[in-house]
Amino acid sequence: MIPVWPYSAVAALETGRTSWAAILDAGRLEPGADVPALTAGQLGYVVEGLPAAGQ
Secondary structure (H helix, E strand, C coil): CCCCCCEEEEEEECCCCCCCEEEEEEEECCCCCCHHHHHHHHHHHHHHHHHHCCC
16 A cells, blocks of 8 residues: 545536546645635636636
């Protein structure tokens, strides 16, 4: 077993009958990290960036 750092990722899933997913943001969870705060920050970053990306 090799220990690894846990990550939190935000992904967009394709509609329809495909299995494609696009990772929109990923962040490493350091020991003692405030997971809800990191998740809220990730979602805010993604939602604010969608209009700039034409979505």
